[in-house]
Amino acid sequence: MQNRLLRKLAVPAVAVAVSALSLGATAATAAASAPTYTIAYEGPLSGGNAQLGLNMKFAVQLAINQANAGRTFGKLPFQLKFLPSDDQGSATQSPTAAQQVIGDSSVMAVVGPAFSGATKAAEPLYAQAHLATVSPSATAPELAQHGWRNFFRVVADDNAQGPADATFAVKTLKAKTIFSIDDGSAYASGLATAFDNAAKKMGAKVTHQTALGTTQCQAGTGNVQQYSAVATTVKDSKAPVTFYAGYYCDFALLAKSLRAAGYKGTLMSDDGSLDPHYVSEAGAKVANGTFISCACADLSKSAAAAPFAKQFEAIAHFPVGTYSAEAYDATNTIISVMKQLGPKGINRASIVNALHHVTYKGLTKVVHFQANGNIAGTAVYIYHVVKGKIVELGLAP
Numbered sequence: 319m320q321n322r323l324l325r326k327l328a329v330p331a332v333a334v335a336v337s338a339l340s341l342g343a344t345a346a347t348a349a350a351s352a353p354t355y356t357i358a359y360e361g362p363l364s365g366g367n368a369q370l371g372l373n374m375k376f377a378v379q380l381a382i383n384q385a386n387a388g389r390t391f392g393k394l395p396f397q398l399k400f401l402p403s404d405d406q407g408s409a410t411q412s413p414t415a416a417q418q419v420i421g422d423s424s425v426m427a428v429v430g431p432a433f434s435g436a437t438k439a440a441e442p443l444y445a446q447a448h449l450a451t452v453s454p455s456a457t458a459p460e461l462a463q464h465g466w467r468n469f470f471r472v473v474a475d476d477n478a479q480g481p482a483d484a485t486f487a488v489k490t491l492k493a494k495t496i497f498s499i500d501d502g503s504a505y506a507s508g509l510a511t512a513f514d515n516a517a518k519k520m521g522a523k524v525t526h527q528t529a530l531g532t533t534q535c536q537a538g539t540g541n542v543q544q545y546s547a548v549a550t551t552v553k554d555s556k557a558p559v560t561f562y563a564g565y566y567c568d569f570a571l572l573a574k575s576l577r578a579a580g581y582k583g584t585l586m587s588d589d590g591s592l593d594p595h596y597v598s599e600a601g602a603k604v605a606n607g608t609f610i611s612c613a614c615a616d617l618s619k620s621a622a623a624a625p626f627a628k629q630f631e632a633i634a635h636f637p638v639g640t641y642s643a644e645a646y647d648a649t650n651t652i653i654s655v656m657k658q659l660g661p662k663g664i665n666r667a668s669i670v671n672a673l674h675h676v677t678y679k680g681l682t683k684v685v686h687f688q689a690n691g692n693i694a695g696t697a698v699y700i701y702h703v704v705k706g707k708i709v710e711l712g713l714a715p
Contacts, residue, residue: 353661356399356424357382357652359645360415360440360451361432362407366535366567369595371432373639374454375402378429380630381649390650391657396664398653401425405436407565409504412436413443420447427452427652427669429645434458434505441466448667452652454644455589457613458508462690468670469691472648472682473641474613476505478696479588480512482714483561483611486700487513488520489715491584491609493559495523497552499572501531501564509588510563525555535567545575553581565590570599577604589614592640592701594708602706610701615682616710617643623681647680654678 359378361371382398384390401422405415412431419425420443427450431437437456444451445466453461453471457479461469487493496517500510507528514524529548549572552560560576560583562569569591576585587596589612597605617623617638626646630638655672656664678685686694698714 352396353664354397354399354424355426355656355664356401356422357649358401358403358419358422358425358428358430360403360405360412360419360428360430360436362436363402363404365406365408367407367565367590369593370455370565370590370640371404371407372634372636373593373642374429374432374645376630376634377454377638377642377645378402378649380626380633381646381653383633384629385650385653391653394653394657396656396661399424405431405433405440407433407436409435409439412440416440416443420444420449425449426656426664426666429454429648429652431456432641433503434461434508435503437461437469438504441469444468448670450652450666450670450673452648452673454648455641456505457589458504459512460504460508462688462692466691467674470673470687470693471691472644472651472680472685472693474696474698475692476509476512479611479613479698480509481516482698483509483586483588484513484516484520484522485715486609486611487559487561487586488517488522491559491586493522493557493584495555495557495559496525497555497557497560497583498524498526499529499548499552499560499562499564500526501562501568502528503531503564505590506531506563506588510561513561513563525557527551529568529572531564531568532571535565535571545572546579548572549575549579549581552576552583553579558583560585562587562591564588566593566596567599570596570605573600573604573608584609586610588612589640592708594639597703597706597708602703605703606706608703610703610708611698611714612640612701613696613698614641614644615697615699616701617681620681626681643681647678647682647685650680651676651678651685 403415405412434456459475500506586609700711
């Protein structure tokens with residue numbers, strides 16, 4: 319009798335267990351059947367200017383991690399993977415990095431390329447593949463003039479930054495003569511041209527020279543001696559302000575060479591130099607007093623950005639840097655349109671179409687693109703190196 323009772327009680331228990339196993343298997347099957355898509359990042363992850371690329375890479379990775387965990391957009395009907403692709407910021411290496419990305423059929427969009435020259439070289443390939451690229455940092459104006467419908471950027475271009483830099487140099491620094499230098503890259507050439515033209519229109523006399531970025535900087539082994547001739551020319555010009563369009567590695571070498579040559583004028587540069595590595599590589603004594611502009615705000619004191627900064631440092635093991643927040647916003651903008659499209663609507667071409675109509679409130683700004691892919695908005699900020707630290711002064715005049 320007792321055995322029969324035990325058997326009767328055991329039947330429902332077994333049924334419940336089987337049911338629970340069935341539900342677990344169903345949930346596992348549903349999770350396994352959810353499609354997986356990849357968001358790529360292309361930028362410099364090695365070489366002399368790698369830190370700028372790393373600033374962005376970890377922000378992309380963080381946004382993807384948070385989206386997968388349901389923290390940003392709630393539970394997604396798909397999973398996301400991350401694919402970083404290193405182009406060293408080089409126009410020569412960029413097409414190869416782009417082909418690696420394009421060849422992965424799971425890649426639905428790209429954050430980057432980061433540098434303008436690399437973007438110009440890779441964009442025809444991305445356009446042919448109908449693969450959206452959302453750059454956090456490529457600012458050359460010409461990038462929006464090729465008719466690449468897949469091209470977008472979340473920062474103002476050099477036609478906004480160059481004149482803002484010139485206004486600061488002429489109106490705030492009171493410079494009547496300026497020595498302008500670019501490193502020969504697509505990014506720097508466009509920025510220097512915009513700067514020079516605007517400064518001249520305001521009555522300043524501008525002497526311009528191209529000093530090609532060093533191969534040593536590209537490899538991370540720059541030599542200050544390569545700028546000795548340029549430094550002598552600048553010193554002899556007696557210009558009270560020298561503006562450098564380029565990246566932090568070469569700017570640090572130039573700055574050291576200028577000071578070694580006895581140049582006493584004010585140094586100014588752009589977002590390519592907005593990184594603590596400029597200060598560490600030039601030395602605080604040389605870097606102090608330098609002004610640097612960027613179409614990016616310092617969010618270190620923003621309460622809204624504090625969780626982002628903390629979580630970024632947890633995976634990157636260094637603080638947020640130039641264009642980290644912009645890369646984060648670019649990634650989340652992409653994810654927002656993917657969620658809107660849903661698994662049945664997601665493909666490379668549909669994401670391109672959706673980005674042309676997106677409005678996404680990010681950390682740095684409301685992301686909305688003009689028809690040519692440029693961001694709507696032209697804010698430029700000025701930074702200053704004080705006691706070995708880069709501090710934001712505020713919006714450019």
